[in-house]
Amino acid sequence: MENIKLLKSGEFLVREVEAGDIFIPEEFNEEQKMIARTCKDFLDAEVYPNLEKVEKSDRELMNSILKKSGELGLMGISIPEDLGGFGQSFVTQMLVAETTGAGYSFSVAYMAHCGIGTLPIMYYGNKEQREKYVTKLATGEYLGAYCLTEPGAGSDANSGKTNAKLSEDGQHYILNGQKMWITNAGFADILTVFAKIDNDRVLSAFIVESNSEGVVIGPDEHKMGIKGSSTAQIYFTDVKVPVGNLIGKRGEGFRIALSILHMGRLKLGANVLGAAKKTITDSVKYANERKQFGVLISTFGALKHKMAQQVIRQYATESAVYRVSHDIDTLLHTMIEDCGDYGRGAIEAISHYAVEAAILKVVGSEMLDFVADEAVQIYGGMGYSAEMMVERGYRDSRINRIFEGTNEINRLLVVDTAMKRAMKGEFDLYGEAEKLYADLNNITDGIKAGESYFEEKRRYIRNFKKAILLCIHGVTKKFGKALVHEQEVLNNVAEMMMETYISESMELRVEKLTGSNGHTSLYKDMLDVNLFDTSDVIRKSALEAISAFSDAETCPVLIRAIENLSRVACVNVKDARRRIADKLIEDNEYKF
Numbered sequence: 001m002e003n004i005k006l007l008k009s010g011e012f013l014v015r016e017v018e019a020g021d022i023f024i025p026e027e028f029n030e031e032q033k034m035i036a037r038t039c040k041d042f043l044d045a046e047v048y049p050n051l052e053k054v055e056k057s058d059r060e061l062m063n064s065i066l067k068k069s070g071e072l073g074l075m076g077i078s079i080p081e082d083l084g085g086f087g088q089s090f091v092t093q094m095l096v097a098e099t100t101g102a103g104y105s106f107s108v109a110y111m112a113h114c115g116i117g118t119l120p121i122m123y124y125g126n127k128e129q130r131e132k133y134v135t136k137l138a139t140g141e142y143l144g145a146y147c148l149t150e151p152g153a154g155s156d157a158n159s160g161k162t163n164a165k166l167s168e169d170g171q172h173y174i175l176n177g178q179k180m181w182i183t184n185a186g187f188a189d190i191l192t193v194f195a196k197i198d199n200d201r202v203l204s205a206f207i208v209e210s211n212s213e214g215v216v217i218g219p220d221e222h223k224m225g226i227k228g229s230s231t232a233q234i235y236f237t238d239v240k241v242p243v244g245n246l247i248g249k250r251g252e253g254f255r256i257a258l259s260i261l262h263m264g265r266l267k268l269g270a271n272v273l274g275a276a277k278k279t280i281t282d283s284v285k286y287a288n289e290r291k292q293f294g295v296l297i298s299t300f301g302a303l304k305h306k307m308a309q310q311v312i313r314q315y316a317t318e319s320a321v322y323r324v325s326h327d328i329d330t331l332l333h334t335m336i337e338d339c340g341d342y343g344r345g346a347i348e349a350i351s352h353y354a355v356e357a358a359i360l361k362v363v364g365s366e367m368l369d370f371v372a373d374e375a376v377q378i379y380g381g382m383g384y385s386a387e388m389m390v391e392r393g394y395r396d397s398r399i400n401r402i403f404e405g406t407n408e409i410n411r412l413l414v415v416d417t418a419m420k421r422a423m424k425g426e427f428d429l430y431g432e433a434e435k436l437y438a439d440l441n442n443i444t445d446g447i448k449a450g451e452s453y454f455e456e457k458r459r460y461i462r463n464f465k466k467a468i469l470l471c472i473h474g475v476t477k478k479f480g481k482a483l484v485h486e487q488e489v490l491n492n493v494a495e496m497m498m499e500t501y502i503s504e505s506m507e508l509r510v511e512k513l514t515g516s517n518g519h520t521s522l523y524k525d526m527l528d529v530n531l532f533d534t535s536d537v538i539r540k541s542a543l544e545a546i547s548a549f550s551d552a553e554t555c556p557v558l559i560r561a562i563e564n565l566s567r568v569a570c571v572n573v574k575d576a577r578r579r580i581a582d583k584l585i586e587d588n589e590y591k592f
């Protein structure tokens, strides 16, 4: 393991790291850049020219584009070499997810195949299953799909009715049931199907070949967006699944399903970056061509504000994406040694970062929705035209807040997972919160004379964390076990945690960059605006939570503490945003 201070998942709430301890995207090596270029070239050559046709739900065409990406080696990035892949680091996997993320429907089909469609077998399968299936999924000879959702079981995924019974001769499981909303259903060869054996309380996972007798694939759903991605129902009637196709142990399926979703959330966090960068480039190009009132619309302050916000939110999310990706790579080495198996070790490391995975999923999907929405606005009436890429991007973006666990579920997970890990003793959340609360009357903003630019920013973030601890202390004391029924305050805490993690990642990145080249005034502008916005979220969310848990005596003291902890110095955010927008306008593309 590299000699860096690796935080446990959620531990960022009570510990700091140094800028030198995190990985930043500016540190990609030549091989990683070359892989990203290959992905980009693939989009230019195979995906963009076919977008109109695949949008008409042309299953054959999407199937053939996916196969081509497999031939080019793009499906084996996460697969070790002994199974026919390229065994790339998690950071590289995320860079590929980012770059292909600019591929509209293709991106969803490709990510579903490489991620949820392949990795349950890769991570949890035995040697025979991996050799039989993963080797072919790694090249695109087989395409994969992940079948968890049912008509009656969406967010409550363990409540599915699909059932498996051992045959009398003990050779097969007989599968019956129905799955819905299955990505790649129209052409997948291999299905990972979650079902309960007999009357089990929890799911098991099975590999089902889609050409098995009794498997029927429905027609594609008519969707709002990602129309080129095949999404359909799958029906299973007395399907004979060989006993050797049970993945892991009986009853391990729910754990597998959840772990794979952690992975999917992380990759979604990277995926949206590619889509956002492309959308920002589309926005500025249009703004640099369109004239109104005799001038380019890119000269208007209102549009500069929009473009700067697009850039800042994208940049902040990106900082967190690669910070956690590298943490996973670091943990992965230890985990693989501990587990004695690449697959199990890799998924243990990924699942460990469940809090950050949920954060990236929510923040990333909402960042892209913001970027896509503002792109349509910058285009004006043309943004509403189905001929424009930004119109497609707007529709395609929306799904990200729904799949891989809805954002409501993920917000709850951010808080719940961190609190559970702390209760297990992984880090001292409650002790730190207790200490802080005991000193409630003396909480100030902690400002020190002569503090440097970055000392000041780190103090802000330390203060935001204190505000979170006060709220966690308050809601835990007030609601106890009933806290699960107080989703609104859990959302308040989630909001504060997410924005703080993202801001901290951005601060560490900008600080590291300053150390490396010193030319970072624009990045400091971005950080200034981001912290200004985050302080607002902290203040509002904390005050909402306080009003729900405090009494007449403590309420004013808590409010005063939050006012102190959320205070940031006044900066001219208007000018800062203008400088950021001006660089974008000059480059005429996203180049931060």
Ligand SMILES: Cc1cc2nc3c(=O)[nH]c(=O)nc-3n(C[C@H](O)[C@H](O)[C@H](O)COP(=O)(O)OP(=O)(O)OC[C@H]3O[C@@H](n4cnc5c(N)ncnc54)[C@H](O)[C@@H]3O)c2cc1C
Binding pocket: 112, 146, 147, 148, 149, 153, 154, 155, 156, 180, 181, 182, 183, 184, 223, 231, 399, 402, 403, 404, 405, 406, 407, 408, 409, 487
């Ligand atoms: C295009 C597309 C592709 C998909 N691909 C796949 C796939 O490949 N494989 C697969 O298995 N599934 C897939 N899904 C399914 C997807 O994961 C589910 O739609 C999602 O998990 C939500 O489930 P649901 O649709 O049943 O919504 P519901 O669970 O019914 O949720 C409805 C609303 O209630 C909220 N809600 C539910 N429970 C809670 C709670 N406890 N607290 C607060 N709010 C709650 C939700 O957040 C949401 O706002 C896909 C879906 C779509 C639309």
